[in-house]
Amino acid sequence: MKTLPRIVVLGTGGTIASTASDATTLSDYAVTQSVSALLGEDSGIERLMRVEYRQPLNVDSREITNSMLLALAAEVEAQLADPDIDGAVITHGTDTLEETAYFLSLTLQSSKPVVIVGAMRPSSAISADGRLNLYNALVLAASPKARGLGVLVTLNDQFFAARFVSKFHTTRVDAFGAPDQGSLGSVRDGQVHLYQVPVGLHPDAPTFSLAGLARLPDVDIIYDHQSAGLHHYRASIDAQVAGIVVAACGNGSLSPNAQAGLAQAVKAGIACVRSSRVPTGAITHSRFDEAGGLVAAGAHNPQKARILLMLALTVTRERDALQHYFDGC
Ligand code: ASP
Numbered sequence: 001m002k003t004l005p006r007i008v009v010l011g012t013g014g015t016i017a018s019t020a021s022d023a024t025t026l027s028d029y030a031v032t033q034s035v036s037a038l039l040g041e042d043s044g045i046e047r048l049m050r051v052e053y054r055q056p057l058n059v060d061s062r063e064i065t066n067s068m069l070l071a072l073a074a075e076v077e078a079q080l081a082d083p084d085i086d087g088a089v090i091t092h093g094t095d096t097l098e099e100t101a102y103f104l105s106l107t108l109q110s111s112k113p114v115v116i117v118g119a120m121r122p123s124s125a126i127s128a129d130g131r132l133n134l135y136n137a138l139v140l141a142a143s144p145k146a147r148g149l150g151v152l153v154t155l156n157d158q159f160f161a162a163r164f165v166s167k168f169h170t171t172r173v174d175a176f177g178a179p180d181q182g183s184l185g186s187v188r189d190g191q192v193h194l195y196q197v198p199v200g201l202h203p204d205a206p207t208f209s210l211a212g213l214a215r216l217p218d219v220d221i222i223y224d225h226q227s228a229g230l231h232h233y234r235a236s237i238d239a240q241v242a243g244i245v246v247a248a249c250g251n252g253s254l255s256p257n258a259q260a261g262l263a264q265a266v267k268a269g270i271a272c273v274r275s276s277r278v279p280t281g282a283i284t285h286s287r288f289d290e291a292g293g294l295v296a297a298g299a300h301n302p303q304k305a306r307i308l309l310m311l312a313l314t315v316t317r318e319r320d321a322l323q324h325y326f327d328g329c
Contacts (some may be wrong), residue, residue: 005142011035014093016119016130029122061093080110087113087141094118101162105151113146136187161198217242233261247302252283266293
């Protein structure tokens with residue numbers, strides 16, 4: 001007899017695990033549910049797979065720290081190393097979901113499916129989206145089609161590569177997308193429809209090893225704008241951060257004080273990356289980058305550029321080598 005796939009679900013909290021005071025309150029809610037309660041009793045999932053639950057965290061995703069990320073990656077890796085486990089689902093708050101997803105996609109060594117899922121409405125809401133999103137995530141994690149695709153993110157019947165997905169809406173259930181690259185596929189009525197496979201990460205650096213890493217380097221994000229001051233750069237320099245990502249304007253163009261602040265930061269030995277406030281498109285190289293010691297983020301938004309810079313700084317502090325990581329895709 002064919003044995004059912006075995007999927008582990010790791011709960012970290014978020015709106016999917018939250019309840020509000022009544023069914024029409026969609027915003028003021030708190031994390032109250034344990035991960036094992038989220039799917040409910042009547043999904044029929046036990047006919048499709050064996051599901052086990054773990055609860056490494058139960059927080060709003062704005063509370064997630066670098067040390068939580070390191071611990072979560074270690075836990076997922078340990079689960080996937082079990083030959084009886086076929087895949088993992090991680091439930092997560094949507095606000096910083098793309099950061100955790102990208103971090104895991106750059107660090108997990110296993111080719112087993114890993115699917116991150118959240119919800120835009122608390123579980124107490126009218127038309128709460130969490131249960132179906134979780135059901136779809138389980139179907140995806142148990143599907144042979146998801147193997148080798150890297151870390152996936154699913155909400156609202158679609159799934160995306162962790163590398164490209166981002167949150168684009170504050171409240172709607174179709175909050176997530178990848179406008180330049182598109183979704184990889186959809187999950188509907190328990191069926192996985194795969195439309196395309198994601199391109200790999202940089203061939204020279206498919207994953208970063210976390211072995212023996214006690215903490216990640218500190219990287220700040222500074223938002224540029226008209227009439228920007230120098231004080232944020234001074235604060236980052238004083239705090240001796242390892243890196244700064246600037247959410248610059250347009251194609252990574254810098255206000256006068258952003259230029260001055262980054263020049264001072266580079267002089268202080270801080271790795272500096274130009275990303276953009278613009279949600280789509282890539283930051284192209286500038287002929288001033290090399291002389292100024294700056295790195296162009298490519299198609300990494302500021303929060304993803306921060307994740308990649310933290311990991312890249314565990315390997316090198318050299319500008320050209322850092323640029324090489326960001327050129328990966
Ligand atoms: N505040 C929530 C969180 O990120 C938002 C959500 O999950 O939708 O944890």
